[in-house]
Amino acid sequence: MDDFNMPEKMEVLNRIDCSPNPFVVKRIVNIHLSKKERKKVIREAMFFALTGFALLGGIYGTMISFDYKMVLAFYLIIFINLPVLLLPAILIRKDLI
Amino acid sequence: MEEEKLIILCKQGNKEALEQLVIENYPIVKGYLIKITLNIQLSEDLTQECFLKALDNLHKFVPDGKFSTWIITIANNLYYDYLRKNRRIVLGLDVEMEGFHNQTTLIDNTEFKEVVKIISELPPDKRIAFVLKHYYGYSYEEISKMVKCPVGTVKSRIFNAIETIKSRFERS
Numbered sequence: 001m002d003d004f005n006m007p008e009k010m011e012v013l014n015r016i017d018c019s020p021n022p023f024v025v026k027r028i029v030n031i032h033l034s035k036k037e038r039k040k041v042i043r044e045a046m047f048f049a050l051t052g053f054a055l056l057g058g059i060y061g062t063m064i065s066f067d068y069k070m071v072l073a074f075y076l077i078i079f080i081n082l083p084v085l086l087l088p089a090i091l092i093r094k095d096l097i
Numbered sequence: 098m099e100e101e102k103l104i105i106l107c108k109q110g111n112k113e114a115l116e117q118l119v120i121e122n123y124p125i126v127k128g129y130l131i132k133i134t135l136n137i138q139l140s141e142d143l144t145q146e147c148f149l150k151a152l153d154n155l156h157k158f159v160p161d162g163k164f165s166t167w168i169i170t171i172a173n174n175l176y177y178d179y180l181r182k183n184r185r186i187v188l189g190l191d192v193e194m195e196g197f198h199n200q201t202t203l204i205d206n207t208e209f210k211e212v213v214k215i216i217s218e219l220p221p222d223k224r225i226a227f228v229l230k231h232y233y234g235y236s237y238e239e240i241s242k243m244v245k246c247p248v249g250t251v252k253s254r255i256f257n258a259i260e261t262i263k264s265r266f267e268r269s
Contacts, residue, residue, distance in 0.1 A: 004231070006231050006232075007262075009211065009266075010216075012208055012209050013128075013131065013132050013213075016128065016131055018123070018125075018131065019123075020119065020120055020123035020124070025116055025120055025123065026116070028119055028152070029115045029116050029119060031149060032115065032153065033110065033112065033115070036110060036153075
């Protein structure tokens with residue numbers, strides 16, 4: 001098997017031009033970088049959201065022990081704050097602020 | 098720039114380094130995929146897909162081997178996926194030859210067609226093992242790691258491929 005000499009004819013496949021088109025190279029790199037960026041945004045948004053939930057959970061826990069009406073307040077806080085918690089992460093990543 | 102440094106920069110998201118890595122390895126991957134798919138269009142599509150996958154998983158690359166070896170393994174996996182998904186579509190030789198028209202103006206057409214025909218007669222597993230061994234010079238152990246099968250199987254695939262090629266050349 002090792003002493004098999006490949007017929008010269010078979011070398012013809014090595015002569016096919018395989019050089020990359022600069023446009024294709026740029027496209028591959030840009031797709032990769034935008035995917036990477038998207039993943040970063042999602043990760044940061046998740047981090048902010050989870051931190052927010054943890055904080056709100058803490059606040060809720062403290063408040064509920066004093067006043068049952070705080071249940072309503074808790075939901076209100078969540079709905080008001082969630083977009084606010086997510087927004088900075090997205091804006092920072094998009095270079096808007 | 099050394100490959101190791103280039104990969105470190107790529108992992109940091111350096112655009113120029115990423116472009117250089119793609120430019121350096123693109124001919125290797127495309128050339129390899131042309132030899133195993135025998136279809137220019139398909140090899141171009143798979144090459145792009147292969148680079149996207151490789152760059153996305155660059156953090157998994159351990160620089161104890163060459164980057165080209167790692168990316169060829171990815172190319173192999175993509176080709177196997179393609180075959181699995183398109184089991185019913187069997188490309189005929191005429192279809193496979195289509196993309197080569199522009200290329201064959203530069204090289205001997207009849208010789209080229211003959212080689213493509215002979216290689217297309219090999220089943221994908223044998224074709225891959227043969228190409229890796231005789232066009233790229235990988236050892237049996239390296240090939241067995243790349244195609245994830247025992248060394249003995251690789252040897253028998255290459256032996257069978259060589260026998261087929263020899264008999265086709267003798268016939269022609």
